[in-house]
Every structure is written in C-alpha cells, then in structure tokens.
Amino acid sequence: MAEDVAGSSMPQDILNTFYSGENPLCVMQNLREVQGRKKILIISDQRLMYFEENATGMYDDTLYAFARIDSAVFHEGKKSAELKIADTDGAVLKIDWLLHEEAERVLLTLQSAMNDLGTALVSLDKRKSMFSGEEWTLKKPVDYLTKTVKSDAPPMTESYVAPILPKDEAVADEGGHELFEESGEPVCASAEREEMDQDTVRECLKALRTLYDNHVLTEEQYRKLRLPLLEMLDI
Incomplete structure (x- = not known):
C-alpha cells in the first residue's frame, strides 16, 4: 500500500533534486512498516524519480529522463504484484509495494507525461488472464525523443552555472x-x-x-x- 505525498511534506534533499520549474505529477510513498525505510516514487513533468532512504536518513536516488525509459510493466498475480521499469541500458528497477489502483495511476501519469514531452506516442496495453493475473505494459516507441525540456534548467554551455569541481x-x-x-x-x-x-x-x-x-x-x-x-x- 502507498500514500500520495504532498510536495510540502517531502524531505528537503528530495525537494533539492527538482529542477527549477519542474512539477511533480504523481508522488507515492510506501506505507508498509516491514519495509522499514521510506521509499518514494515520483513522476514529474520531466522525469521518473525513485528515492530510497538509507541508514544515514538521506535518500539514494534512481533517476530516469523519459528518453531513458524503455518500458514499464506492472504484473499482479494472486499472491504478489510488482512494477518493473527497464531503461535503455537494460537495467531494471523493481517496485513491489504498489497496489493495483496505485500502479494504474502511476502508469497513466507516466504515459501522459511522456506523451506531453515526447515526439512519438507511448502506448499502454492492459491484459488480463485467469491464470497469470493482470498485466499493464507501457512501451516507448523506437523513434521516441523528448522535446525541449519544459523548465528553466541551465543550458549545457560555458556560461551555465556548473558545480564546483577539483x-x-x-x-x-x-x-x-x-x-x-x-x-x-x-x-x-x-x-x-x-x-x-x-x-x-x-x-x-x-x-x-x-x-x-x-x-x-x-x-x-x-x-x-x-x-x-x-x-x-x-x-
């Protein structure tokens, strides 16, 4: 089970991750006490972001620009449910604490956000079987590219604000x-x-x-x- 988290209640180091002008569209946090540490999934108008609290109380993050997402599949069987997000390099992020209606909202929000920012439409297919359960599959087309990012994030030029590097x-x-x-x-x-x-x-x-x-x-x-x-x- 998950909770829809208001932006004002998100930890400060997660808020610091957002670009200027970037807006969260869907924010889900795990509520299972057995999970121990907090896990937060965010779909913004520019990216998918996943945060997991570590032993220091800070958050480790996994960030996917929409162009890096290859597919997202939610499968719900009789005993378990899992959302798998695969990137273009073949790495897979697995999330096992979302219920059916929560995963549905995440995928619909992700599809809408990717379509708003992309140059080709992303499909979302739903299949249901008596034996294998229900499966939702979001698939990005091969020719998918993102348009100009909808924010005032600094451009990649000599004049943009760069981090301090040795x-x-x-x-x-x-x-x-x-x-x-x-x-x-x-x-x-x-x-x-x-x-x-x-x-x-x-x-x-x-x-x-x-x-x-x-x-x-x-x-x-x-x-x-x-x-x-x-x-x-x-x-």
Missing part, C-alpha cells in the same frame, strides 16, 4: 565545452566555497544534476561532488 577532475559537457574559465576556476563561483550563499549552492546542485542526467558524470562522480554541496545547505 581541477584534476574537470569534465566537458556533451558539446565539448570545458566547465572551467580560463583562470582554471569553476564557472560556478570564483570565490571560496565558504562564501557561497544558499541560492548559489542550490544552483550548483541543479547544475550537477543536469550533468548526471545527461551522462556527463558517472554515478560515483555525481555522489562524490554532491555530498559537500549538501553539507553546505542549511537544512
């Missing part, structure tokens, strides 16, 4: 643009980190997320660079 870990964006000025300072700020205000830190977190979502940074690099920025927030 000089020996400098990376370039997909267009080959270096994320440092000629002086060697990060574009994000020329001052010391201690002097960064809260708005600057949040902009750096958003820019870091953009790099990760666009596969410029690996997950290990992203987590390493994100942690010190989170520690600078007054939360």
Whole structure:
C-alpha cells in the first residue's frame, strides 16, 4: 500500500533534486512498516524519480529522463504484484509495494507525461488472464525523443552555472565545452566555497544534476561532488 505525498511534506534533499520549474505529477510513498525505510516514487513533468532512504536518513536516488525509459510493466498475480521499469541500458528497477489502483495511476501519469514531452506516442496495453493475473505494459516507441525540456534548467554551455569541481577532475559537457574559465576556476563561483550563499549552492546542485542526467558524470562522480554541496545547505 502507498500514500500520495504532498510536495510540502517531502524531505528537503528530495525537494533539492527538482529542477527549477519542474512539477511533480504523481508522488507515492510506501506505507508498509516491514519495509522499514521510506521509499518514494515520483513522476514529474520531466522525469521518473525513485528515492530510497538509507541508514544515514538521506535518500539514494534512481533517476530516469523519459528518453531513458524503455518500458514499464506492472504484473499482479494472486499472491504478489510488482512494477518493473527497464531503461535503455537494460537495467531494471523493481517496485513491489504498489497496489493495483496505485500502479494504474502511476502508469497513466507516466504515459501522459511522456506523451506531453515526447515526439512519438507511448502506448499502454492492459491484459488480463485467469491464470497469470493482470498485466499493464507501457512501451516507448523506437523513434521516441523528448522535446525541449519544459523548465528553466541551465543550458549545457560555458556560461551555465556548473558545480564546483577539483581541477584534476574537470569534465566537458556533451558539446565539448570545458566547465572551467580560463583562470582554471569553476564557472560556478570564483570565490571560496565558504562564501557561497544558499541560492548559489542550490544552483550548483541543479547544475550537477543536469550533468548526471545527461551522462556527463558517472554515478560515483555525481555522489562524490554532491555530498559537500549538501553539507553546505542549511537544512
């Protein structure tokens, strides 16, 4: 069983994950006490996001831009139900705490959001069998692409707000643009980190997320660079 979570009650580190202008359309949280730690599934107007609370009370995340989702299948048998979300690399995210009506809402919201942002229509098929139970399958067409992202997230250019990176870990964006000025300072700020205000830190977190979502940074690099920025927030 899950709960529809209002945006104002979401943990701050999850709220910090959102792009400026990104809107949650469907937010579900597990309620099973045996699960222990919280798990939250969010469909926004731009992405699918899955968060799982870790031992520190923070949240590990799995993020899918719509173009990365290959399929989503919910299967409900006589004894169990599971939603499987597969990405274009073959990895599968499994969610086993959604009931039928909750999974239906998630899939319908995901289909609508992907169709709003995509260049080709996503299908959602429903099949029911006396022996195998019920199955909903959302399938993205091969020619599916996303239109311009509906937000004011920073563009991938030299002038956008980039996260603070050590000089020996400098990376370039997909267009080959270096994320440092000629002086060697990060574009994000020329001052010391201690002097960064809260708005600057949040902009750096958003820019870091953009790099990760666009596969410029690996997950290990992203987590390493994100942690010190989170520690600078007054939360």
